[in-house]
Amino acid sequence: MRGHFYHRLLIAAVAMMCMGGLCSCRKQSEESIGTETVMTEISVPETTLPQTTEAVTEAPEDPHEGMVKSYLTGEWVSKKIGEKRPLAVMINNVKGALPCNGLNSAGVIYETPMEGGEVRLEMILEDYKNLERIGSVRSARTYHPWIASEYDAIYIHFGRSKYAVSELNEECCDDIDGVTGLGYSAFYRTSDRKAPHNAFTTPELLDEKIKSLEFRRKYKEDYTGKFKFSENEETAAPAGGEAAGKVTIGYPINKPWFEYSEEDQLYYRYEFGEAQIDELDGKQVTCRNIIVQYCDYNMQPDNYTTDIHSVGSGTGVYITAGKAVPITWSKKDKWSNTIYKDENGQEIILNTGRTWVCIVLDDMTGEIEIEP
Numbered sequence: 001m002r003g004h005f006y007h008r009l010l011i012a013a014v015a016m017m018c019m020g021g022l023c024s025c026r027k028q029s030e031e032s033i034g035t036e037t038v039m040t041e042i043s044v045p046e047t048t049l050p051q052t053t054e055a056v057t058e059a060p061e062d063p064h065e066g067m068v069k070s071y072l073t074g075e076w077v078s079k080k081i082g083e084k085r086p087l088a089v090m091i092n093n094v095k096g097a098l099p100c101n102g103l104n105s106a107g108v109i110y111e112t113p114m115e116g117g118e119v120r121l122e123m124i125l126e127d128y129k130n131l132e133r134i135g136s137v138r139s140a141r142t143y144h145p146w147i148a149s150e151y152d153a154i155y156i157h158f159g160r161s162k163y164a165v166s167e168l169n170e171e172c173c174d175d176i177d178g179v180t181g182l183g184y185s186a187f188y189r190t191s192d193r194k195a196p197h198n199a200f201t202t203p204e205l206l207d208e209k210i211k212s213l214e215f216r217r218k219y220k221e222d223y224t225g226k227f228k229f230s231e232n233e234e235t236a237a238p239a240g241g242e243a244a245g246k247v248t249i250g251y252p253i254n255k256p257w258f259e260y261s262e263e264d265q266l267y268y269r270y271e272f273g274e275a276q277i278d279e280l281d282g283k284q285v286t287c288r289n290i291i292v293q294y295c296d297y298n299m300q301p302d303n304y305t306t307d308i309h310s311v312g313s314g315t316g317v318y319i320t321a322g323k324a325v326p327i328t329w330s331k332k333d334k335w336s337n338t339i340y341k342d343e344n345g346q347e348i349i350l351n352t353g354r355t356w357v358c359i360v361l362d363d364m365t366g367e368i369e370i371e372p
Helices: 002-025 144-149 162-168 203-212 362-367
Strands: 030-033 036-039 067-069 076-078 087-092 108-113 119-125 154-157 175-177 199-201 246-248 257-261 266-271 289-299 306-309 312-320 323-331 339-341 355-361 369-371
Touching: 087 144, 108 306, 119 144, 144 154, 144 162, 175 203, 289 362, 355 362
Parallel strands: 087 154, 108 355, 154 175, 289 355
Antiparallel strands: 030 036, 067 076, 087 119, 108 119, 246 257, 246 369, 257 266, 289 306, 289 312, 312 323, 323 339
16 A cells, blocks of 8 residues: 555656656657657747848949040040040131130141141141131141141041142041132131131031042041050149240241140240130130141242152150250151150150140241240
8 A cells, every 4th residue: 555655646746747747848849759749839939030231342433434535635435525536727817817616625736847837736636516607717748747647537628739630549538628619618708807817617617528429437447546545634744844924936927926824734826926715716726735846948949839848757846834944856758657756755645635746947046035
């Protein structure tokens, strides 16, 4: 009897232990009973997981998307403008032809001596669509088509000397001449100038003529440009050199000079004793860079027409940002680029913007003045 009592007490204790064990077993995901596995309820407390936010870095917007650097100025321009062949236009610069139309839209301007001490301008234009008119336009000399070729430009002129005919007939020269049957319709005469200073053209007339003549409209595939430009858009003065606040070019008739402005780092153009104005925008003509190129010359067999020796080599001056430094120039043949180098034999690096090239004959070099 006593044994039965202890036996029952043991069973009760085991039962109590099992009941306590059930509570702990509910924390397990599985409970094995014999050979079977019984899935039991899992109690998972609610928790809030920390949320991480990764910073999304967007690629910076390219301010020059759809643009290219101009071969003429080194500035960013639209592809439509920068990939299109420019125009090289002969501009009349005698007193009776002023004011000129289009100079402030040119990327490069050349000033070349002519007969009788006059000078003629050749402006290289890439962005000309919105110009009301261009001119007045004058005739070509032998060396002017060579300048146009350095920019792969279509050459625009109104007449030519007899010595330039062979150059204009070269296969590499695409030109529109206002005094020939092929080019006459691209020009018109105005009533606000006296002949021969009143021949003008327009972008529409030129584009129509270029299309009819089937001239190539884009730069040739192997063209790499004439100048090297600074990658830094800020204007920088060349190392060394002398202060160049005023630059006077010794052409005897128009007597031009340039004055430097530290405010906008541009050179302002004067001639005939006053500011030179572009009639189209009413503003004074400016440039960022000036290149003076000294050249020999002789007279053509008529003893009247000037023949400038722009093929070969010589000396000059590069002027920008209020400084002037000596340079040399070289040109292998008529249709190749003129290369300008500094005293160390390195090709000069231009500041971005308009460049004015003055061709100065060797017997005029003593009349060039550079002042602080």
